Amino acid sequence: MESKKSWLQAYIPQKPSDYVAFLFMIVMLWVIALFELFVVLPLYHEPFSSWWCLHVFCGFFLWLNVFANFFFLITTDTTGKNLGMPSVLKPGWTYCPFCQLNAPPRAHHCQVCNECVLKRDHHCIFAGKCVGFWNYRYYMFLALYLWLGAFYANAFHHEYVTSEIGSFSVATVLTMVTPILMWMLGYTTLYGFFISFMTGLSIFAFILFSGMLFFQIRIISRGQTSYERKKKKKEYDLGWKQNFLDVFGEKWYLAWIWPTVSSPLPGDGTNYKKTYFQESKDL
Numbered sequence: 001m002e003s004k005k006s007w008l009q010a011y012i013p014q015k016p017s018d019y020v021a022f023l024f025m026i027v028m029l030w031v032i033a034l035f036e037l038f039v040v041l042p043l044y045h046e047p048f049s050s051w052w053c054l055h056v057f058c059g060f061f062l063w064l065n066v067f068a069n070f071f072f073l074i075t076t077d078t079t080g081k082n083l084g085m086p087s088v089l090k091p092g093w094t095y096c097p098f099c100q101l102n103a104p105p106r107a108h109h110c111q112v113c114n115e116c117v118l119k120r121d122h123h124c125i126f127a128g129k130c131v132g133f134w135n136y137r138y139y140m141f142l143a144l145y146l147w148l149g150a151f152y153a154n155a156f157h158h159e160y161v162t163s164e165i166g167s168f169s170v171a172t173v174l175t176m177v178t179p180i181l182m183w184m185l186g187y188t189t190l191y192g193f194f195i196s197f198m199t200g201l202s203i204f205a206f207i208l209f210s211g212m213l214f215f216q217i218r219i220i221s222r223g224q225t226s227y228e229r230k231k232k233k234k235e236y237d238l239g240w241k242q243n244f245l246d247v248f249g250e251k252w253y254l255a256w257i258w259p260t261v262s263s264p265l266p267g268d269g270t271n272y273k274k275t276y277f278q279e280s281k282d283l
């Protein structure tokens, strides 16, 4: 049964590990942006010069898109509750004992979100929310902008960071990997710890999002969700072009600009064309 949730309960992660990941991400996005804007940028370019303005514009574009896609990832209803689920179990559908509803093909129940998510991919701990049919686009653009942002930050502050903590060596790598330990052992100052932590984090984020994007683009091109890949199911592969349209919508070439740019998805998340007819196998 649907329980009444307050606005905050509905959008802020309730599971402690999700809440910590969510908070960490929000805080670090602010810290890194402020560091680049107020510490690094003025050292390279005169405030309000053309280069300064260009970097501010690019940085803000990435940063705002991260927050906007994150917001839509969290606040989009990923269930089909508003569609009204049929009371009769149709072929390929399953009954969810938790929601006490019939759920369409590719929908799965999430124990954390406590709801059935249409075309469920996975539960994202940073958002404290499942990624599915209605918010897949926001998740992908969030990952893309985080990846671009991490690359930009690394390339941008590289010169400044190496001048502060030294160029590539065992000591600098150790400082980035274990900044707290190196600070406690007296190998670096508190400011060195701060810079090393942020640099290590942005390098880690770049590697993490490279892997994530590679994995997601690969399964999207095959018409699979993470769940279906794990189960080795490949029943909805309509060719890579259509598979991408199923995630990014028909205006995919504009959807990347901003999350509110309309890009309608084919279908309502309850019906899917199969690669081949095998309806009886679903039962």
Ligand SMILES: [Zn+2]
Pocket (backbone or CB within 6 Å): 096, 097, 098, 099, 100, 108, 109, 110, 114, 115, 116, 117
């Ligand atoms: Zn359910």
Ligand SMILES: [Zn+2]
Pocket (backbone or CB within 6 Å): 110, 111, 112, 113, 114, 122, 123, 124, 128, 129, 130, 131
């Ligand atoms: Zn979930």
